[in-house]
Amino acid sequence: ETGVTQSPTHLIKTRGQQVTLRCSSQSGHNTVSWYQQALGQGPQFIFQYYREEENGRGNFPPRFSGLQFPNYSSELNVNALELDDSALYLCASSRDSSSSYEQYFGPGTRLTVT
Amino acid sequence: AQSVTQLGSHVSVSEGALVLLRCNYSSSVPPYLFWYVQYPNQGLQLLLKYTSAATLVKGINGFEAEFKKSETSFHLTKPSAHMSDAAEYFCAVSGPSGGSYIPTFGRGTSLIVHP
Numbered sequence: 001e002t003g004v005t006q007s008p009t010h011l012i013k014t015r016g017q018q019v020t021l022r023c024s025s026q027s028g029h030n031t032v033s034w035y036q037q038a039l040g041q042g043p044q045f046i047f048q049y050y051r052e053e054e055n056g057r058g059n060f061p062p063r064f065s066g067l068q069f070p071n072y073s074s075e076l077n078v079n080a081l082e083l084d085d086s087a088l089y090l091c092a093s094s095r096d097s098s099s100s101y102e103q104y105f106g107p108g109t110r111l112t113v114t
Numbered sequence: 115a116q117s118v119t120q121l122g123s124h125v126s127v128s129e130g131a132l133v134l135l136r137c138n139y140s141s142s143v144p145p146y147l148f149w150y151v152q153y154p155n156q157g158l159q160l161l162l163k164y165t166s167a168a169t170l171v172k173g174i175n176g177f178e179a180e181f182k183k184s185e186t187s188f189h190l191t192k193p194s195a196h197m198s199d200a201a202e203y204f205c206a207v208s209g210p211s212g213g214s215y216i217p218t219f220g221r222g223t224s225l226i227v228h229p
Contacts (some may be wrong), residue, residue: 033217041205042118042219043158056216090157090200103217105150105157 002027004093006108012112013081021076021109023091029104031055031097032074034066035090037108043090049074050097078111086113115208116141120220128228133177133192135223137205140186147188148206148217149179158204164188175199200227 005024013019025032031050035043043056049068063079072093078085088110092103121136138169139145146165150158162173169181179190188205208217 035219040221042206042221044219045216048216057143058216092158102160102163105159107155 004091004104006089006091006106006109009107010110010112011026012114015026015081015083015113017081018077018079019039019081019111021078021089021111023074023076023093023106024073025074025091025093026104029093029095030072031094031101032068032072033092033094033103034056034074034076035092036060036085037090038084040089046076048097055097081113086111116145116216116218118205118207118218118220119220120203120205120223123221124224124226126226126228129197133199133225134193135190135203135205135225136228137141137188137190137220138186139180139188139205139207141207141209143209146208147179147181148208149173149177149188149190150204150206150219151175152204152222154201161190161203165171167213180188195225195227196229197227200225 007022033048034046037043047057048055052068065077068074088108090108092105094101094103117140119138148163149161152158152205162171164181172178177192204222205220
């Protein structure tokens with residue numbers, strides 16, 4: 001069983017640019033959640049996708065957007081990058097959207113905005 | 115609104131000693147509670163979860179946590195620390211928000227294990 005994978009591993013962007021991060025969910029999982037983890041902080045929920053629809057959103061501006069594809073893989077897009085967007089971005093998949101289902105996390109994408 | 119407070123950003127123990135990592139939560143509804151571990155340069159791994167069944171929850175790697183509603187606590191313990199337990203630990207609470215469950219994580223506690 002393949003786990004959650006994320007690409008790229010590391011990324012350096014300039015302020016004002018746009019970035020796309022990718023996540024492949026674990027086999028059999030239809031729900032993907034994205035988190036931002038700033039240095040020394042806990043993960044902060046960005047949004048969740050369930051069967052290709054957004055199913056919940058945290059306190060992040062609209063320039064953070066996402067997609068989920070029919071194979072349940074997902075993308076996180078961030079427009080107009082700001083210095084504070086520098087963080088580890090984590091993707092997690094689960095068998096369903098209920099909170100009782102375990103989330104399986106990928107290793108993350110480290111984004112640096114200069 | 116829900117929130118999580120992890121007391122102590124760093125906890126240092128000797129190998130073989132008791133591990134106690136503290137977590138207090140607030141939630142307007144009965145919550146789901148989780149402990150995750152994060153090793154350097156890796157994602158989070160679930161240690162254990164509380165979903166309103168038994169109040170004492172046993173997890174992987176010898177960890178357990180007790181849900182105490184009166185104290186709004188969900189502290190993580192392990193009787194005997196191993197060097198391999200050195201990592202960052204996160205407590206999380208999850209409650210319903212609309213049609214989904216939005217998880218809130220604490221800021222994390224770094225566990226340091228001395229030989």
